[in-house]
Amino acid sequence: MSGASVARAVFAKDLLLDFRTRDRLGHMAVFALLVVALLSIAVPASADERRAWSPALLWMVLLFASLLGLARSFQSEAEGGALALLVQAPVDRGWVFLGKAGANALALFGVALWTAVLFTVFLDVDWSEAWRPALAAGALGALGLAALGTLLAAMSVAVRFREFLLPVLLFPLVLPVLVLASSITGAALAGRPVPGLWWGVFALYDWVFVVLGYLVFDYVLED
Amino acid sequence: MSAVELRGVGKDYGPVRALHEISLALDAGLLVWLAGANGAGKSTLLRVLGSLTRPTRGSVSLFGVDPFRAACAAVRGRVGFLGQEASLYGELSVAENLHFCARLRGVAEPELEPIAAELELEPVLHQRVRTLSQGYRRRAGLARALLGSPSLLLLDEPWNGLDAAAGERLTRLLVRKRDGGAVVLVAAHEASGPLPRFDRTLRLEGGSLSAEGAAA
Amino acid sequence: MVSALVTTLVQYLVSGLVMLSAVLAAAWLVWLSRDLPARIGGARGVGAAALALLALWLGLVVGYAPIEQVQGVVQKIFYVHIPAIIPTYLGFALTAVGGIGYLRTRAESWDQLAASGAEVGVIFCTLMLVVGPIWAKPVWGHWWVWDLRLTSTLVLWFIYVAYLLLRGLAYGSDAARTFTSVYGIVGTAAIPFVYFAVDLAQGSTMHPSNPAREGLPAEMGRTVGAGMVAFLAVFAWLVARRMEIAALEARSPAARAPGALG
Numbered sequence: 051m052s053g054a055s056v057a058r059a060v061f062a063k064d065l066l067l068d069f070r071t072r073d074r075l076g077h078m079a080v081f082a083l084l085v086v087a088l089l090s091i092a093v094p095a096s097a098d099e100r101r102a103w104s105p106a107l108l109w110m111v112l113l114f115a116s117l118l119g120l121a122r123s124f125q126s127e128a129e130g131g132a133l134a135l136l137v138q139a140p141v142d143r144g145w146v147f148l149g150k151a152g153a154n155a156l157a158l159f160g161v162a163l164w165t166a167v168l169f170t171v172f173l174d175v176d177w178s179e180a181w182r183p184a185l186a187a188g189a190l191g192a193l194g195l196a197a198l199g200t201l202l203a204a205m206s207v208a209v210r211f212r213e214f215l216l217p218v219l220l221f222p223l224v225l226p227v228l229v230l231a232s233s234i235t236g237a238a239l240a241g242r243p244v245p246g247l248w249w250g251v252f253a254l255y256d257w258v259f260v261v262l263g264y265l266v267f268d269y270v271l272e273d
Numbered sequence: 274m275s276a277v278e279l280r281g282v283g284k285d286y287g288p289v290r291a292l293h294e295i296s297l298a299l300d301a302g303l304l305v306w307l308a309g310a311n312g313a314g315k316s317t318l319l320r321v322l323g324s325l326t327r328p329t330r331g332s333v334s335l336f337g338v339d340p341f342r343a344a345c346a347a348v349r350g351r352v353g354f355l356g357q358e359a360s361l362y363g364e365l366s367v368a369e370n371l372h373f374c375a376r377l378r379g380v381a382e383p384e385l386e387p388i389a390a391e392l393e394l395e396p397v398l399h400q401r402v403r404t405l406s407q408g409y410r411r412r413a414g415l416a417r418a419l420l421g422s423p424s425l426l427l428l429d430e431p432w433n434g435l436d437a438a439a440g441e442r443l444t445r446l447l448v449r450k451r452d453g454g455a456v457v458l459v460a461a462h463e464a465s466g467p468l469p470r471f472d473r474t475l476r477l478e479g480g481s482l483s484a485e486g487a488a489a
Numbered sequence: 490m491v492s493a494l495v496t497t498l499v500q501y502l503v504s505g506l507v508m509l510s511a512v513l514a515a516a517w518l519v520w521l522s523r524d525l526p527a528r529i530g531g532a533r534g535v536g537a538a539a540l541a542l543l544a545l546w547l548g549l550v551v552g553y554a555p556i557e558q559v560q561g562v563v564q565k566i567f568y569v570h571i572p573a574i575i576p577t578y579l580g581f582a583l584t585a586v587g588g589i590g591y592l593r594t595r596a597e598s599w600d601q602l603a604a605s606g607a608e609v610g611v612i613f614c615t616l617m618l619v620v621g622p623i624w625a626k627p628v629w630g631h632w633w634v635w636d637l638r639l640t641s642t643l644v645l646w647f648i649y650v651a652y653l654l655l656r657g658l659a660y661g662s663d664a665a666r667t668f669t670s671v672y673g674i675v676g677t678a679a680i681p682f683v684y685f686a687v688d689l690a691q692g693s694t695m696h697p698s699n700p701a702r703e704g705l706p707a708e709m710g711r712t713v714g715a716g717m718v719a720f721l722a723v724f725a726w727l728v729a730r731r732m733e734i735a736a737l738e739a740r741s742p743a744a745r746a747p748g749a750l751g
Binding site for chain 1: 323324325326327341343346347348349350352354356357358359360361362363364365369373374376377378379402
């Protein structure tokens, strides 16, 4: 038995719970739908203006929707006292983090795809030329959000006012995700090439926070 | 070298001192009663032994190793813990919970069936834990704690929610584990009902060990 | 692509060197906090030096530095804004170093270092944010300008506030120190990326190009230098005093207030 098998077990269990209960994914999807619908009604804009603002708006919507899901990363554990299981795992608990963050990343990527579809339907965004870089940006962004979000969600489980605390803690730190992802998406939609530097920094960001989360999670779960 | 050793262990929750300078040593093959009134610190002591919370002072040694060091994490696999809550996922079935815990602790699949059978969980194996009665839930939690034949069993009020017959079976099970060489540490009220014959008693009062000796 | 990435990395390496000097400063501060009665004398010494340096700097600003032709007297706010930069970043460095130290050793003094760094750093950060608009309005006509330095300082301020909020809300819970240590580490790790992101998002900036690169008149340069030294001394003194207070609070639990670091 190894740390990797523990990570896989946690990952599989989280996905199983997400698909069985559907409330976490469902709430994120419905929230995204509501916000995009409101935006398309309330924001009067020409087609050009919409094209300019869509990338940033899309990622803002995704950021708020992901808050709903991330805040509940440890809800299933908290309800049955099952957090003890993760704390007592006989491996470095960083592996538990990797499993959880992985499941969150997959969920957020799904919500990102859904949001992209919503933007096509409501705001006439055409992905046919841009879908490859946009998909990659979506994956990198989902991973970055999931890494920091999972770590901070674990810390806010035991603290008061956690619905308020998580966004306050998370938003300044994920600003780079917002900017990088919307810049890449915007460039792709406008048909411009995406500078390699952006990809490099984005990948570096994800790597740094996945590694940091792994290193630090052992301490976080202890208390 | 004892199986379980505590040296000067204290635990503070902010300004509240839950445990004061606890020192004890337990060898293998012992059935130990952790006695004391509510709030005496029984649950806290079990949580420290179960690596759920770090002691503020002192050191813990399980089978010669500090379970809080990342390098020695494997020793946590030899500990079975049942706290006040059953530590199960409500939306998963009993079988799914046991499978997950088995994967967490590196326990092979074939070991699950005998444990489930021993605790008579077959009727509810595929029911979601959320829908189970208190008694079944406690038994499912106990099955989870027994996975992997732990050498140290920590049980917090295990007879809660069990009827007389199930309670009897639990007692016999604990005695069997003790005979198999495990250290079994059980926190229980005197009012839990008929208790087994314990090899040793540890009495906690206000977070300190007030008495130690052979069982009454 | 690779060479651009390398250039960026080199730039961050330079910031890393700044951080290194911050680590050395942190080590000195921890040394200061070890034995309190003896050290109080040390902190007072730093305080006296800081006061003297501040007086010198003020004198330079008022009497020595020339009045800039284009912007007028208002430009002298520059001598507050620029020296406040290093203490702002230093505060973050202490928070990260203290966080790592606490996680590895579980000794309270590391956590006190982290919290002191944050509390003092946020003061200088707020100073920058307050002084910036005061300078910007007469010079550019807007109270707030979305340029690289001001925007990234704002995000830094948010991170500081989040850290202090977490500290306040988690106070009394078992894990408070662990959580704030972790947030101090990830918060500081995010700073280079935040800087890059703001730069990317803004494109061209309204901020005056760095005068140091353009060549500053000698008097201005010396005044700025004096300001940097003076502010650094004030920062060190404030952190040392804050750590003394925290150590005293830790010794008498009854005296602990909700905002305590202990």
